[in-house]
Every structure is written in structure tokens, then in C-alpha cells.
Amino acid sequence: MRLRPAVIVLAAGIGSRFSASTHKLTERLGASSVLGLTLRHAIASHLPVVVVTTVALADAARRHVAARDVVVVPSVGTPGPAPLGIGYSIAAGVSARPDASGWLVLPGDMPMVQSATLTAVARALEHHPVAYAQHKGRRGHPVGFGAELYSELVTLSGDEGARRLVARYPAHGVEVDDPGVLIDVDTEADLEKLRVMQAAAAAPVQR
Template sequence: MNQRRPVVVVLAAGRGQRFRGEGHKLEQVLGEDTVLAHTLRQALGSGLSMLVVTSSALAPMVRRHVASRDMLVLPDQDRLGRPAPLGMGHSIAAGVAATGDAPGWLILPADMPMLRSSTLQAVAQALENDPIAYAQYRGRRGHPVAFSAELFSELAALQGDEGARRLLARYPAQAVEVDDPGVLIDVDTVEDLQRLRADPSQPRPSDLGIRTN
């Protein structure tokens, strides 16, 4: 693992319940590849270390793009045989705990296919000066959101669908203005996918804040 730069934790374990189309949202075709493939390509292109947190159901799709050493497959059940949680907070905590010796983490949802490698690099660099940094496009906050190693304990304690929004309220955060509308574009619904296929350069009008929970 690269000890000098933060790790990109790609969140690819969610069920995608808001997507009412056929199949999972991450396997939908966009251009010549899938939503997931586009996101992973940009993460790999950043030159940063990467860990993809995924579920057993989505693991075969992830393995087509990354090595097993760069994956963390969450269990389907806990130690008592109960269904394991798959919320964003749980995925963040698992990814951070698995890379605990990293100097920081960039949290990147896997359904953001238009985000650029250069944005990941810019946010990673900003993390050298503040405990939290996030990408911003024309004054509108987006992903990735980055956290320094000093926040390890709080990140590793996240559970269920609890995200990291409360950390943004408690610690100084640096906005990194980038010329990249992809920081605001995700694929949550069939309508999002259709809009992106029609005009991949435009975020939704409703994309006004960081999706951290």
C-alpha cells in the first residue's frame, strides 16, 4: 500500500434500491462500458491506492475490473447468522478499518462515472492541510470527500446507513474547486441514467450537497 498518499475507498456494496430498472445500477451500460467500470477507471487513473468495498452479490462484477487484493467483500451475515448491514456508514467503516495504516481516505460512491482522475488527485493533495477535504464544482459540494488519518476512530465506528456528515460539521473542511461537473453526477435512478446518456456533462438540478449518508 502507498504509505504517502490516501486510499480511495470505492463504495460498491449498496443494493441500489432507488434504481427501478432491470439489473443493478452499477452494471448499467453507459457509452461503451458500465457505470462501475467508468468509476473504477477514473479511480485507477488517479494513481492512488484503491480499495473497493462490495457485497458478495456484486463481487463477481467488481472482479472483472480489479484484483482481489484491492477488494473487500462484506459478509452476508454477522457472527450470529443475522443479515449483515450494507449501509453507507458500514461500508465506510469497513473500508477504513481494512486500510488502517493509510494517511487518509477518499470516499467515492461507485455510481459516479463522470468524475475525473484529476479531481481525485486534487482532493488528495488538499488533505495534507486539513482533516477533511471535498470536491466542489461552481460552489456546489460533491464527491469525493476525503478524511485524514486523525479521524480513523470516528470513521471506523460508523454503522448502518449513518454517513460522515456529522464529521463535516465538527472539523475544518477544505473545499477544492474543480472544473469537473462529475463531482455532482451520480446514478441513483433510471431517470438519472437516461439523463446522463442524453447529456453526460450536466448534473441534476437537485444535486446540491454532499451525499454522505
């Protein structure tokens, strides 16, 4: 069986800019939640999916993917002898799928990224060590990394994530007709905009 890139969905952040008492990833968005919709699109790509999350959100993730595909880590920002951060989450996700032919890093708060975008970036990894989605020339997510970068990805830590790798290796932009690659849910205002967009898209066309 031909190995494929795996989608690493990052869902371990604390969402500090979201002021509601609930976690932003569990907020309702249409018939699902922010995280649920992100995962629905990831699963629809037919690529392997791994969710890196915390104890608080693990059950929410398991509603969409198998328990074996949920990697539980301390929350981003948890005090300790070494900073965890987004880099730690990426390393944990990559380590969970060491035999993949690459890895696509997708934040859990980007529910509008389409499955076709994920497969397009995955295909680009056949020819480039780093690839990312872009819309109208603007860089977005996911960001993909080829298998040759495994040893560097699994040693990431802190809040910088994989930016150094993106800067160090030739990165290929994959132009997609998907504005979702630029849309994340940082605040309640962001979430409300998405709800309005969804409602408008679902409304019947007036003739």
C-alpha cells in the same frame, strides 16, 4: 515509499430508486458499466483503490481491481442486530487500508468524477482533516478524511455515513472544473441523461 490517501469506492447499496431488474452499477455506460467507469477514473488517479461491495457485485469489481482490493460486506439495509448502512461500508474500506495517509470516499454510482478531482482532494488532505470536491460552489464527492480520523472512521455504522465527522471538523472545499462531482445515478432517467451526454461528447464536430 510515501504513503498516499486511498480511494474507497462504495458499491454495496441496493439502489432502491433504480427500478430495473439489474443493479444500476452493472448497467452499461459507453464501453463500460457505471461501476466500471467509476473505477477507471479512480484507478487513473494513481491512488490506491479499494472497492467495498457485496457478493452479487464482487466479480464485477474484480474485473477492474485486484481481488485483494475488493472488500465484501452484506448489502446496505441487510437486517441484523445492528444497522449496517453506508457507515459500515466506509468503516470496512478504511479498515482495509489502515496505513493510508487518508481516505477519499467515492460512491460507485458517480462515474463522471474525474481522476484529477480525486488527486486534488487527496492533496488537500495534506493541510486539512476533511476535504471535499465542489463545483461552482456546490458541494459534491469525493469527500476526503485525513489519517488522524482513522479511529472515528472505523467505528462508523448505520445510514448516516460520515456526516457527523464532516460537521465536527473543519472541512475544506476544493473547487474543481468537474461537474461530475455532482452527478450520480439514482434512477433510470439519470442513467439515460449520462448516456445522452456521452454520445454527444463522442459525436464528431460538424464543420
